[in-house]
Amino acid sequence: MGDARVEGLRRRNHLGEKITGRGTTREIQSAHHACARILNMLASGALTRGGTCLISPVMSEYIDNLDTDSSLGVVERREFSFGSTEEPLVLESGRTLSSVTLAYETYGQLNADKSNAIVVCHALTGDSHAAGVYSEDDPKPGWWDIMVGPGKPIDTDKYFVICSNVIGGCMGSTGPASTNPETGRPYGADFPVVTIGDMVRCQRRLVDHLGIDKLLAVIGGSVGGMQVLEWAVRYPERVCAAMPLATTAKHSAQAIAFNEVARQAIMADPTWNSGDYYETGRPEHGLAVARMVGHITYLSDESMRHKFDRRLQDRGELSFDFEADFQVESYLRYQGNKFVERFDANSFLYLTKAADYFNLENEHGDGSLMAAFSRSKCRYLVVSFTSDWLYPTYQSKEMVKAMKKNGLDVSFCEIEAPWGHDAFLLPNERLNSLMRGFLERAAMEMNGGSHAF
Amino acid sequence: MGDARVEGLRRRNHLGEKITGRGTTREIQSAHHACARILNMLASGALTRGGTCLISPVMSEYIDNLDTDSSLGVVERREFSFGSTEEPLVLESGRTLSSVTLAYETYGQLNADKSNAIVVCHALTGDSHAAGVYSEDDPKPGWWDIMVGPGKPIDTDKYFVICSNVIGGCMGSTGPASTNPETGRPYGADFPVVTIGDMVRCQRRLVDHLGIDKLLAVIGGSVGGMQVLEWAVRYPERVCAAMPLATTAKHSAQAIAFNEVARQAIMADPTWNSGDYYETGRPEHGLAVARMVGHITYLSDESMRHKFDRRLQDRGELSFDFEADFQVESYLRYQGNKFVERFDANSFLYLTKAADYFNLENEHGDGSLMAAFSRSKCRYLVVSFTSDWLYPTYQSKEMVKAMKKNGLDVSFCEIEAPWGHDAFLLPNERLNSLMRGFLERAAMEMNGGSHAF
Numbered sequence: 007m008g009d010a011r012v013e014g015l016r017r018r019n020h021l022g023e024k025i026t027g028r029g030t031t032r033e034i035q036s037a038h039h040a041c042a043r044i045l046n047m048l049a050s051g052a053l054t055r056g057g058t059c060l061i062s063p064v065m066s067e068y069i070d071n072l073d074t075d076s077s078l079g080v081v082e083r084r085e086f087s088f089g090s091t092e093e094p095l096v097l098e099s100g101r102t103l104s105s106v107t108l109a110y111e112t113y114g115q116l117n118a119d120k121s122n123a124i125v126v127c128h129a130l131t132g133d134s135h136a137a138g139v140y141s142e143d144d145p146k147p148g149w150w151d152i153m154v155g156p157g158k159p160i161d162t163d164k165y166f167v168i169c170s171n172v173i174g175g176c177m178g179s180t181g182p183a184s185t186n187p188e189t190g191r192p193y194g195a196d197f198p199v200v201t202i203g204d205m206v207r208c209q210r211r212l213v214d215h216l217g218i219d220k221l222l223a224v225i226g227g228s229v230g231g232m233q234v235l236e237w238a239v240r241y242p243e244r245v246c247a248a249m250p251l252a253t254t255a256k257h258s259a260q261a262i263a264f265n266e267v268a269r270q271a272i273m274a275d276p277t278w279n280s281g282d283y284y285e286t287g288r289p290e291h292g293l294a295v296a297r298m299v300g301h302i303t304y305l306s307d308e309s310m311r312h313k314f315d316r317r318l319q320d321r322g323e324l325s326f327d328f329e330a331d332f333q334v335e336s337y338l339r340y341q342g343n344k345f346v347e348r349f350d351a352n353s354f355l356y357l358t359k360a361a362d363y364f365n366l367e368n369e370h371g372d373g374s375l376m377a378a379f380s381r382s383k384c385r386y387l388v389v390s391f392t393s394d395w396l397y398p399t400y401q402s403k404e405m406v407k408a409m410k411k412n413g414l415d416v417s418f419c420e421i422e423a424p425w426g427h428d429a430f431l432l433p434n435e436r437l438n439s440l441m442r443g444f445l446e447r448a449a450m451e452m453n454g455g456s457h458a459f
Numbered sequence: 460m461g462d463a464r465v466e467g468l469r470r471r472n473h474l475g476e477k478i479t480g481r482g483t484t485r486e487i488q489s490a491h492h493a494c495a496r497i498l499n500m501l502a503s504g505a506l507t508r509g510g511t512c513l514i515s516p517v518m519s520e521y522i523d524n525l526d527t528d529s530s531l532g533v534v535e536r537r538e539f540s541f542g543s544t545e546e547p548l549v550l551e552s553g554r555t556l557s558s559v560t561l562a563y564e565t566y567g568q569l570n571a572d573k574s575n576a577i578v579v580c581h582a583l584t585g586d587s588h589a590a591g592v593y594s595e596d597d598p599k600p601g602w603w604d605i606m607v608g609p610g611k612p613i614d615t616d617k618y619f620v621i622c623s624n625v626i627g628g629c630m631g632s633t634g635p636a637s638t639n640p641e642t643g644r645p646y647g648a649d650f651p652v653v654t655i656g657d658m659v660r661c662q663r664r665l666v667d668h669l670g671i672d673k674l675l676a677v678i679g680g681s682v683g684g685m686q687v688l689e690w691a692v693r694y695p696e697r698v699c700a701a702m703p704l705a706t707t708a709k710h711s712a713q714a715i716a717f718n719e720v721a722r723q724a725i726m727a728d729p730t731w732n733s734g735d736y737y738e739t740g741r742p743e744h745g746l747a748v749a750r751m752v753g754h755i756t757y758l759s760d761e762s763m764r765h766k767f768d769r770r771l772q773d774r775g776e777l778s779f780d781f782e783a784d785f786q787v788e789s790y791l792r793y794q795g796n797k798f799v800e801r802f803d804a805n806s807f808l809y810l811t812k813a814a815d816y817f818n819l820e821n822e823h824g825d826g827s828l829m830a831a832f833s834r835s836k837c838r839y840l841v842v843s844f845t846s847d848w849l850y851p852t853y854q855s856k857e858m859v860k861a862m863k864k865n866g867l868d869v870s871f872c873e874i875e876a877p878w879g880h881d882a883f884l885l886p887n888e889r890l891n892s893l894m895r896g897f898l899e900r901a902a903m904e905m906n907g908g909s910h911a912f
Contacts, residue, residue: 099779199779259763259787260755266788267751269781270795271724274744291727298720299752302713307851310712316818324816326552326652328722328808332815334712335719342723355781362785363777365769395848398760 078155078162081111081138081148083178086170086212095208101198105187108212109134109178110170113154114162116218121452123218124160124445125209126150126169127226127233130300130357131349133177136169137162152433159441164449165222172233173208174200174356182352183284194352195281202229202364206236210244220244222452223445227251227430228397229357232364235405239370242383247448249387249441252394252430254401255366255375255408261396264303265358268296272351281352293351294342301341306393306426310334366405375408385415385451387444389437391429392422417444531608531615534564534591534601536631539623539665548661554651558640561665562587562631563623566607567615569671574905576671577613577898578662579603579622580679580686583753583810584802586630589622590615605886612894617902618675625686626661627653627809635805636737647805648734655682655817659689663697673697675905676898680704680883681850682810685817688858692823695836700901702840702894705847705883707854708819708828708861714849717756718811721749725804734805746804747795754794759846759879763787819858828861838868838904840897842890844882845875870897 087107089095094102111134116123126136128149137154139147154160154167171179174197182197189196213221224237224245231253238248254261272278275292283289305313314334318324321331330336371378386409390402399420409416421436423429430437540560542548547555564587569576579589581602590607592600607613607620624632627650635650642649666674677690677698684706691701707714725731728745736742758766767787771777774784783789824831839862843855852873859871874889876882883890 101779195781256769258760259767259769259785260758260760262769262785263751263755263763263787263791266783266785266791267748267755270751270792271727271748273781274724274728274748276729295720295724295727295748298716298723302716302720305713307711307713307848310716314712316709316712316715326554328648328726328812330719332712332715332719334716338716338719339723359781395760 078138097198097204098201106180108170113167116166120218123166123221124223127230129228129230134169134171159438172205176350176353183350192284201360202232202236223247225249229361238382238384245384246452247385251389254397255405257362262362268299271295289351290346293346297345298338298342303396304427308424309426376411379408379412388418390420393424394427396427531591541664550651550657551654559633561623566620569619573671576619576674577676580683582681582683587622587624612891625658629803629806636803645737654813655685655689659686676700678702682814691835691837698837699905700838704842707850708858710815715815721752724748742804743799746799750798751791751795756849757880761877762879829864832861832865841871843873846877847880849880
């Protein structure tokens with residue numbers, strides 16, 4: 007099987023129907039199913055020949071999407087600002103921000119009774135661009151384009167989807183790279199440490215601004231899943247259904263350790279200059295190393311074996327020098343360098359710190375996860391993935407147990423997937439089906455037992 | 460249970476006998492058993508109170524030993540040199556070294572027929588100092604002092620033990636920090652890339668020098684275990700028994716990935732200066748980050764949870780800054796900084812590269828692990844540890860399968876241990892018992908069926 011045929015598989019569904027161009031919903035679903043099958047075949051080794059992997063899906067927690075055609079079309083990033091010197095945002099640290107901007111996008115139409123709104127929360131280094139493209143010739147759709155769009159599991163024909171960049175980020179929302187109004191210069195390390203709670207409080211302001219009282223659902227994976235949990239516990243009256251994916255109610259020591267190594271890599275770079283580098287040049291080497299550390303945690307031993315094994319990069323023999331001998335080395339270097347182009351090192355420090363600080367039971371339950379969830383009223387769908395060792399299934403089970411002890415309506419599914427933590431971003435029929443069913447039931451409940459559509 | 464009582468447990472065996480001072484063999488064994496029990500209790504949570512861990516064994520692949528009293532006493536590091544401009548060592552890369560020095564230590568007495576010699580191979584950043592102390596008041600015994608000594612599993616009352624620092628290292632053997640005789644300056648990045656094969660070929664020269672034809676055993680864990688495999692396959696006539704612990708016949712993509720991130724951390728440090736830093740100042744920041752990366756892989760999710768969980772370091776509340784909030788952060792920073800004091804950054808690059816290059820099946824079996832082991836004639840004891848995710852059990856099983864297909868005498872044991880890859884360096888009664896029995900059987904065989912002692 008050669009590359010050409012694999013390319014063909016990407017472009018045809020399992021019935022052989024061509025799916026290039028802007029296909030119908032059904033065609034595009036079929037394409038996703040074909041992708042999922044290719045990935046499964048890859049996992050089983052069916053698509054390797056002579057030790058060479060014939061296709062290489064690019065993976066990461068913040069994945070480059072497969073080249074499916076976007077069915078949502080052109081979308082637009084907007085901004086919402088709030089706060090003033092008189093009425094600043096008071097953060098959980100006690101510090102204040104007098105002006106906050108959130109970059110956000112919305113997809114689909116808010117219905118008349120405003121009962122179909124879904125907040126999608128992005129992961130660590132994601133952005134507000136969950137789906138669609140920015141122009142007709144934009145080659146890169148949003149980070150969850152396989153999940154969000156007309157006819158997709160988060161169906162924009164039915165639901166009004168909101169996704170905003172978190173505070174502390176660098177993709178349009180206020181963060182350390184933003185101008186500090188007091189100095190006229192970028193905040194840098196003067197930016198206050200923000201928490202997952204602060205992120206969600208800002209999102210709530212956006213939801214208020216959009217005139218929505220109660221969200222049909224809040225959905226997100228990884229650090230986005232932490233935001234989902236925070237929404238459900240902090241604002242119980244405002245969430246009908248919550249879907250935390252591949253996430254945890256608190257970081258393990260190991261997860262903190264990986265983040266700390268990544269932070270130290272940035273801070274060890276002399277160009278980081280205590281966070282004051284916006285006019286002198288960015289700590290690119292440190293940030294690239296930080297990203298490489300993170301990247302390993304998003305994959306799995308198994309997925310790395312399937313994807314790279316010990317294959318050499320553009321050479322027949324070992325180099326006996328310190329160039330990248332192995333494909334996995336070359337891949338990591340590439341991912342590190344690519345990340346540097348789009349991401350701010352200080353934001354990386356702040357966002358990893360927020361993730362490490364997150365501790366649902368301490369913040370809302372006085373040390374008891376069960377007490378924390380006693381505040382919550384929504385229904386839950388909790389999903390973990392077998393090969394996710396960053397936020398392993400036992401951590402999801404702990405939260406499910408605490409939810410159930412409170413008599414909450416909880417569904418839990420551990421999905422068999424070899425891709426590690428990244429799995430929540432990859433095509434997966436089981437996840438799609440769970441997502442559809444969960445949202446349909448939530449919509450029924452939101453509308454008093456009858457379909458609103 | 461307070462710290463005082465735990466200290467007491469360290470100093471008394473299970474019968475309450477005091478074990479301070481230079482105890483008898485039996486007393487010291489009991490002390491080790493007590494230590495093992497404490498570690499097991501720690502793993503089970505029995506030694507925690509109110510979320511606080513009452514004892515904290517310091518762990519790492521190259522462990523600080525528990526404060527057991529050394530029973531081997533004062534030992535001495537020696538040097539063995541070979542090679543000349545006329546007869547250089549030709550490395551597997553094809554490059555040459557005209558002069559090679561190995562730092563080594565020996566413990567116990569070589570018997571008359573030279574049939575009781577054991578080579579112990581150290582792991583990535585270890586050294587020749589496997590056991591004993593360098594002076595009566597030296598507080599720090601060798602890295603495997605719990606295993607090597609009179610009455611210990613590798614019993615220096617019976618066996619003659621040899622341990623040398625690997626070529627490429629920085630603890631007395633020739634490596635990148637050594638003076639290049641051609642320039643009179645340190646080699647730096649001009650040092651040739653060495654392999655596990657090169658390391659073992661140098662060890663063989665040392666064994667020749669000591670007048671030993673056939674080794675009773677070669678024993679080592681981690682990268683030391685790779686050397687064991689290399690010995691057994693490369694020199695089948697010279698090894699009676701081989702014990703590779705917590706190791707692999709080739710690095711997985713994930714293991715290469717972690718090493719590559721560590722190397723990139725060093726090379727990203729501008730003071731690394733392409734390896735030429737011996738006169739200008741060492742890349743301490745980069746090396747510390749590299750060590751932190753490695754350190755995480757030596758532990759396990761479970762052991763980190765038991766050891767640190769989310770406990771804060773010297774503070775009651777989160778700092779809301781980028782200081783070390785959590786104990787695990789503080790611990791990693793400490794380990795990184797401590798490592799920098801003793802280790803050379805270039806050596807770290809060379810040794811990780813050697814580990815990544817190691818591929819027994821390619822080097823000795825033309826791509827077949829079974830073919831590689833067909834060269835081997837010794838008996839094997841292969842040991843893996845349940846929580847070792849750096850070299851997981853499935854990798855040991857692969858080598859065991861290939862050994863068995865060759866009809867070799869193989870014992871395999873996966874030891875239940877929560878400590879991750881580090882487990883092979885920690886007190887473990889099961890490991891001790893396996894080691895003793897294996898060496899006794901090997902000695903029987905070496906002496907034609909009768910005990911030599």
